[in-house]
Amino acid sequence: MTTVKMRRTFAKVGVVSGLVVGGLFAGLPVLWLLSTSFKNNGEVFQNPPQLITEGFSFDAYRAILGDGAQLRFFLNSYIVAIAVTILTLLVAILAGYAFSRFTFPFKKTINAVIVSVQAxxxxxLVIPYFGLIVALGLYDTYLGLILTHMVFTLPYAIIMITAYLNTLPRELDESVKVDGGSGWTALWRILVPTAVPGLIAVGVYTFMISWNEYLFALTLTRTDEMRTVPIGIQLLMGQHSYEWNQMMAMSVLGSIPVLLLFLFFQRRFIGGLTAGAVKA
Amino acid sequence: MTLTAPETSTRAAPAVPGRSRSTLTRRLVPYGYLSPTVLLIVVLMVVPIVMVIGYSFRDNVIVQENSVFAGFANYTKVLTDPSFLSALKNTAIFISVSTAAHLVLGLAFAMMLNSPLLGGVTKAIFRIVYILPWLFTIAVIAVIWRLLLDPAGVVNHVLQTLGLIEQGVNWFSDPSMALWAVSFVNIWAGYPFFMISLLAALQGIPGDLYEAAAVDGTNWFQRFVHVTLPQLRPVIISMAVLDLIWTSHQFALIWMTTGGGPLNSTEMLSTFTYKQAFSEYEFATASAAAVIVLLLTMVLAFFYVRSQRER
Known part of the structure; x- marks a missing residue:
């Protein structure tokens, strides 16, 4: 009895110390990001390093939030990411409904194309986009960014929504059709409201991809009026390469939307994500 | 393309009462629902790929109007370029080291988080901490690690205090260190996705498999090798192939930490291609490189699809 107990205690100590070491690996860089954003710039590389310094202040945040150019990056990121999320959900709901409730010629081919687009x-794509987006008159516009982001958010969204709709019984749509409603009515009146948990997971993931996108934002926009937060952080690195506290403050501010979305919808998000990843 | 025709004809179809619809219209309904997706994928995926393949066989594309057919000249140029070959080698090292480490860390963390010895609250807190790196955009991750790995930064300070190094190492500017430094940062940034998927898979393993193994008198390690690993195998394989593909796409992290330098030591296929296009304005050469990257990815994607079929 006692040996079993002792072995359990040993095992527990082992697991907890493993978790703490891993937690430091994962968490310390984030803590340092936060700590540096409150320092005054002269203290960033002080020796020995300190987590909370004498010059602790919100000055770096004030500098970022008081700068119209930086705020514009945030506005742009919000506009693009929210538009991408809404449009992706709309288009993916329609496609997911087709895949989940109909059989039709070329279904497998179209599905295979959508899956392989992810790879x-x-x-x-960025080289032909440069030509194409200019030709379409979408260079340096929100629409150019929104459409190119959707190419990468849509496949995953369709796969996840199709999988979710497949779990909803067909009797749900049939009941609407018996009452004389069409498939269209069944989709929007019954299936979409029932699928809200799955749609939230897809929406959060879509927002994350768009908010974080870098390459297209770098190449398909030219002016500060259109640039997004990731490019803004990079520009800050080039302009005043020594204002580390401001770079960190901007990074913290730029991470808040995704962090909040994740914390708020954690359970649904992880559930939906893994369901999609395992079945994809 | 049989898919483009039904777009307009079915747009109004769902609103029309069922009995007045012809069989043909009804057959077209699913294509109607798919038309926005198909339109987007054709315009922003199929057309661009055709365009880039076209560019790769021509010369003076995009920047000049009178482009001429060049045959395989661009491909010969790219494939004999020493910096392309070193980019190929660096990419191979970068993606295999990253994926292997993502797998090991992701599995280790997932198993600790799944341990029956811990309470729910402890697990929930650690789970959030462990997912943290994944919630930051690459631009932020690049900035964090440039700060941490600065010659005067906190990582060097700790290593010096421990006596592991004599003086501050400039991790991103030392040609012998830079590739390992960017790989390390990418490992930190990417393991959580593996961890989340493996955690879900671990929770899906039936408990009676472990009970049966315990009755047979097996120890922890034997259960890991004979129960856990075989059960996780399908998820591990498809995640690993996906990760190889995604890591090979990594551009922002390299671009914002080393820019491919020093001395091409962290040049990847993505940064090589980008530089050819947007720094050298050699769009034709860049297109040839882009097509080669696409072909290499297709090989990986083929293995991914096959691993999915086997399940």
Missing amino acids: VPPIT
């Missing part, structure tokens, strides 16, 4: 390297 196409963005760097392969």
Whole structure:
């Protein structure tokens, strides 16, 4: 009895110390990001390093939030990411409904194309996009960014929504059709409201991809009026390469939307994500 | 393309009462629902790929109007370029080291988080901490690690205090260190996705498999090798192939930490291609490189699809 107990205690100590070491690996860089954003710039590389310094202040945040150019990057990121999320959900709901409730010629082919689109390297597309987006008059516009982001958010969204709709019984749509409603009514009145948990997971993931996108934002926009937060952080690195506290403050501010979305929808998000990843 | 025709004809179809619809219209309904997707994928995926393949066989594309057919000249140029070959080698090292480490860390963390010895609250807190790196955009991750790995930064300070190094190492500017430094940062940034998927898969393993193994008097390690690993195998294989593909797409992290330098030591296929296009304005050469990257990815994608079929 006692040996079993002792072995359990040993095992527990082992697991907890493993978790703490891993937690430091994962968490310390983030803590340092936060700590540096409150320092005054002269203290960033002080020796020995300190987590909370004498010059602790919100000055770096004030500098970022008081700068219209930086705020514009945030506005742009919000506009693009929210538009991408809404449009991706709309288009993916329609496609997911087709895949989940109909059989039709070329279904497998179209599905295979959508799955394989996920593997196409963005760097392969960025060269023709440069020509195409200019030709379409979408260079340096929100629409150019929104459409190119959707190419990468849509496949995953369709796969996840199709999988989710497949779990909803067909009797749900049939009941609407018996009452004389069409498939269209069944989709929007019954299926979409029932699928809200799955749609939230897809929406959060879509927002994350768009908010974080870098390569297209770098190549398909030219002016500060259109640039997004990731490019803004990079520009800050080039302009005043020594204002580390401001770079960190901007990074913290730029991470808040995704962090909040994740914390708020954690359970649904992880559930939906893994369901999609395992079945994809 | 049989898919483009039904777009307009079915747009109004769902609103029309069922009995007045012809069989043909009804057959076209699913294509109607798919038309926005198909339109987007054709315009922003199929057309661009055709365009880039076209560019790769021509010369003076995009920047000049009178482009001429060049045959395989661009491909010969790229494939004999020493910096392309070193980019190929660096990419191979970068993606295999990253994926292997993502797998090991992801599995180790997932198993600790799944341990029956811990309470729910402890697990929930650690789970959030472990997912943290994944919630930051690459631009932020690049900035964090440039700060941490600065010659005067906190990582060097700790290593010096421990006596592991004599003086501050400039991790991103030392040609012998830079590739390992960017790989390390990418490992930090990418393991959580593996961890989340493996955690879900671990929770899906039936408990009676472990009970049966315990009755047979097996120890922890034997259960890991004979129960856990075989059960996780399908998820591990498809995640690993996906990760190889995604890591090979990595551009922002390299671009914002080393820019491919020093001395091409961290040049990847993505940064090589980008530089050819947007720094050298050699769009034809860049297109040839982009097509080669696409072909290499297709090989990986083929293995991914096959691993999916086997399940």
